Amino acid sequence: MIDDQLRDYARRTSSASRLRAEDVLVRARRSHRRRQVALSAFSAFVLVAVVAVALRPSGARPPVPAITGAAPDGCSVRSLPLPAGITGGSVIAADPTGRYVLGVPFPSDDMAPAVTILWTDGTPRLLPTGFAGTAVNASGLVAGIRGRLEDRRAAVFRDGAVVDLPAPTGATMSEAVAVNARGEIAGTAYLPGTPDFSARAVVWPPGQGAPKLLQSGGKDTFAAGVADDGTIVGTIGTREHPYRWTAAGTGTALPLPSGYRGGEGQAVAGDWAVGTASTSRGGEDAKDELTAESVVVRWNLRTGALDHGMRIVPTSVSAAGALAGRVGRDEPGIWRDGTVVPLPMLTGGTRGAAATIVGDGHTVAGWSATASGLPAPVLWQGC
Template sequence: MTSDEKHFAELLRQLDDGPDRPARVDLATAVREARRRRRNRRTLTASVAGLATLAAVAVPLAVRAGQPAEQGPPMAAGTPTSASTPPPAGPTTCTVELLPIPGGYGKSVVTGGDPTGRYLLGRSYPNDGFSHPVIIWDGDHAQEVRLPGTDQQLVDVSPSGIAVGAAWTGGRPQPYVVRSGRATRLPGVTAGEARAISDDGRIVGARQDGDRQLPVLWSGPDSPAVDLPVPGPTWQGSAVGVDSDGTVVGKVQNGPHGRFQAAVWRSGGKPELLPLPQVTGGTATDFVPRSFKGGWITGTTLGGEGGADRKDPAAHGPGQSHAVRYHLARGEYVPLPAELIVDSGNGQGWVVGSINFTDAAFVTDAGLVRLPDLDGRTGRYGAIAVSLSDDGRVIGGQLDTRPGGRDAVMRAVRWRCH
């Protein structure tokens, strides 16, 4: 499978909502694991062979806020954030180091980090089974945390060290919070997952309601989950980010096969649907937000040139995926480099991800930085950046330390930038 095929297959997995069951991770490719931080778990119905014809080379973005007919004008500017003042240009030089792994396990990945850069999250692979010890790095100190069940993962952590995530128990995903090394179930949800935590301890995610996911908010780790309203009775979705002012961002869709759009809840109010951006060849068909920090929404669009249909991609010509960011206060999309596969962003509007899964990448107002491998090179398959501090000085991710198909060994790493 080519890297383009893997990219497109993973994008379709990301667009298909609703966790059904845990999935065995193929560490040799590392592509699925790199997307696991905010991926969805339903099995992809289209075959990889069919996707091969769809994987198109990314084209330069021509992004601006669109205005779908059913939505009316773009939403008004919201609460001012730190992003409303010009940020510094950002670091341009980075060095990389391996992160210590408790137990000496050879395989490990980073799954999240906090805005200060003090904490990183990850998990290790003591065997090829479904159970994975999760790890919290506090600087250079690594603490292994045992969550019940299988497919354990922590995805976000606050500056005070409170981490959130999920694990599978009894055939269902369960939301968890970890405080001082102790994992406890988040209350009020029989099945679901925690996706993000704000600086002041608000937590968002999703709960399962039959075959649907519904977005939820916990006002604190000990508070019961509260449903966030969706646009209508057939809609579903998941919350992916929350700021300390109470603003929540998530993805929603009308029915199990509906197009994905970004939704914004302000202080628990009704959802506001963001306009879809204009991309090369027309209006994007989907926008999937991946992170929300400091007023910046970072995500991926699908559609535009070629008019690909997400529900039946093989029935149409080549489609395009685009990494984009949306400034909530200004109500506008801001372009990102065309070749970027985005993973997450920070409160400055800077983002991390990869270039065709061969270079870990960091984008600031100063431009794109290809993050170095352990030997100082770039261009090695499997290098992906996952988390980014607000000052851009600490980036978490993983590198393939021994390229070569099934012999590949993914290792959790930290880049320090200046």
């Protein structure tokens, strides 16, 4: 099952729309291309839940999810409260302290303006409609996207308002996907090109002044994450190679395991980055990519060492190198020091995913299905 998930995870291709299902949005923080793709496993769950909601009598509300008992080692799960009128949702990001958490409501309509939930110390609020938050730092600065399709713009939520970020000269679209403790924001800008658009990884400095285009080597580049020291991880080409850029904007390819030719860089924290390696070179290999084998890769950016083949579909990496994501049959879990730790779900829940792991490596946020059939945003602690 994990092998199938990993293959699916690495075969994503871009489209023009923003899909707000949980797994897609989680990956939005790492690579715009994966956010713009066909729905993932959570999305399939959403489709089932949509049917359940449609059949629910008008005005009926799902029961409040019960809190499960502590799992071995003291790991426990609790649901996050939702704003009035919202019956389900999912976490997509959190700051490294866990004070600020971002999420999306369920159900959501991809054709409607985006809606983002921001929890501060556990209290939810809805951010201005039309702003899709993708990342938040410990100061509460939220990076994201305002607008849709060809009108989308990188933006931030700060001081109670959504503010557009300045675009590189000539850019027609832009997106912000990650923010670090200093307020540096990583993202992607789209400039007119042949035959479509040229994607360029960019970074906005603290205070969100004019962005810097990162070294591209004449290829499309996509930023996925930014570490607190300014290191940016992403991808060069269409899943052609995982890539890292220094704070100065110069780039180099990340090493791949023997026998692998391409892949993506998807997240970074501290000295650690995570992504995928594939036996194809992405878009360069066209149809060959459909049968490509892929594995999860974790890089130590300080030593240059890499590990691969972890039995998890990761969505986040901690500063200590732990991974959070999906394990088993669409269950939430952590990979730490070679061991997979399944996370408990809300009572009656059978599916879920860990979206983000905070700085201490033992607090995780994500979603769990409930006995009512709806997804609920949750926090795991002591894990």
